[in-house]
Amino acid sequence: MEKEKFREFLTTKGLKLTKERDEILHEMLGMKKHFDPEELFIRLKTKGSKVSRASVYRTIPLLIGSGLIEEVERVDRHAHYERVSDDHHDHMICIKCGKVIEFYSPTLEMLQNETCQKEKFKGIRHSLEILGYCEKCG
Amino acid sequence: MEKEKFREFLTTKGLKLTKERDEILHEMLGMKKHFDPEELFIRLKTKGSKVSRASVYRTIPLLIGSGLIEEVERVDRHAHYERVSDDHHDHMICIKCGKVIEFYSPTLEMLQNETCQKEKFKGIRHSLEILGYCEKCG
DNA sequence: ATGTAATTGAGATTAAGTTGCAGCTGGAGG
DNA sequence: CCTCCAGCTGCAACTTAATCTCAATTACAT
Numbered sequence: 001m002e003k004e005k006f007r008e009f010l011t012t013k014g015l016k017l018t019k020e021r022d023e024i025l026h027e028m029l030g031m032k033k034h035f036d037p038e039e040l041f042i043r044l045k046t047k048g049s050k051v052s053r054a055s056v057y058r059t060i061p062l063l064i065g066s067g068l069i070e071e072v073e074r075v076d077r078h079a080h081y082e083r084v085s086d087d088h089h090d091h092m093i094c095i096k097c098g099k100v101i102e103f104y105s106p107t108l109e110m111l112q113n114e115t116c117q118k119e120k121f122k123g124i125r126h127s128l129e130i131l132g133y134c135e136k137c138g
Numbered sequence: 139m140e141k142e143k144f145r146e147f148l149t150t151k152g153l154k155l156t157k158e159r160d161e162i163l164h165e166m167l168g169m170k171k172h173f174d175p176e177e178l179f180i181r182l183k184t185k186g187s188k189v190s191r192a193s194v195y196r197t198i199p200l201l202i203g204s205g206l207i208e209e210v211e212r213v214d215r216h217a218h219y220e221r222v223s224d225d226h227h228d229h230m231i232c233i234k235c236g237k238v239i240e241f242y243s244p245t246l247e248m249l250q251n252e253t254c255q256k257e258k259f260k261g262i263r264h265s266l267e268i269l270g271y272c273e274k275c276g
Numbered sequence: 277a278t279g280t281a282a283t284t285g286a287g288a289t290t291a292a293g294t295t296g297c298a299g300c301t302g303g304a305g306g
Numbered sequence: 307c308c309t310c311c312a313g314c315t316g317c318a319a320c321t322t323a324a325t326c327t328c329a330a331t332t333a334c335a336t
Binding site: 063067070080083091092100103105107115118120126130135 | 173250
């Protein structure tokens with residue numbers, strides 16, 4: 001189960017399964033599906049855990065490395081803006097260099113409309129972001 | 139053109155077109171399509187402008203309001219994580235009642251992969267959010 | 277049991293963005 | 307063309323999310 005997966009990851013990397021990491025792992029498993037590090041930290045704190053904020057932040061990459069969680073949002077932590085033009089498009093964003101590729105696929109748009117109809121949902125706008133590696137960083 | 143659009147927006151809101159706002163507008167028009175506020179500020183600064191960082195940040199919502207730029211990224215600026223499970227899905231979110239419908243369309247996924255290949259982009263994960271009205275609120 | 281590289285918490289630091297405030301200014305109304 | 311005041315400004319202090327430093331502690335291979 002999860003703890004074994006985590007331990008295995010740590011061992012292969014020459015890292016240790018400390019009681020702090022264990023606490024963080026267990027608390028994480030009890031979170032709702034989406035969470036942020038601060039929520040996790042607060043929950044530990046209110047349960048009386050002595051684990052520090054730094055340890056929570058330091059453990060997150062290890063949980064990702066062991067395949068137990070994934071980063072959902074942005075790579076790049078600050079706000080970005082775009083000059084408006086009338087052509088709608090979606091984005092591919094390179095996780096490594098931050099490059100943004102704009103693309104537009106009519107088929108994709110159409111398919112989304114169909115999906116909306118199936119759910120009786122009236123779509124107004126959407127945002128599709130594909131994260132990954134660009135040609136150069138791939 | 140842009141300046142008129144901006145002035146019109148400001149006037150209808152009872153706001154003023156100051157020289158600082160004008161400088162920011164013009165510098166913004168010279169940026170590459172995607173930019174962040176700090177880049178904009180630095181560019182003004184290096185050109186000898188006396189405009190403050192605060193004014194840049196304060197002007198951005200006005201540029202959005204006048205339809206000249208859009209926010210590209212997430213509203214929520216901090217990192218989020220998600221416990222891994224094997225069912226990937228996307229979201230439809232009702233603008234009115236906040237209801238979230240999870241859906242999954244293999245065709246949509248496939249089409250995305252094809253689009254990535256076309257751009258020589260190695261997609262790792264994506265997030266697709268369709269905003270609109272659910273059956274009840276529609 | 278021991279040695280040591282990894283880990284810890286506290287608090288300082290950084291980055292991005294926001295806010296309060298005292299003085300300045302665009303532009304509507306005269 | 308003036309006047310006036312709501313709206314603006316820069317500055318610096320503040321906030322939030324996250325990272326780093328460092329001396330003390332600890333897991334775990336041998």
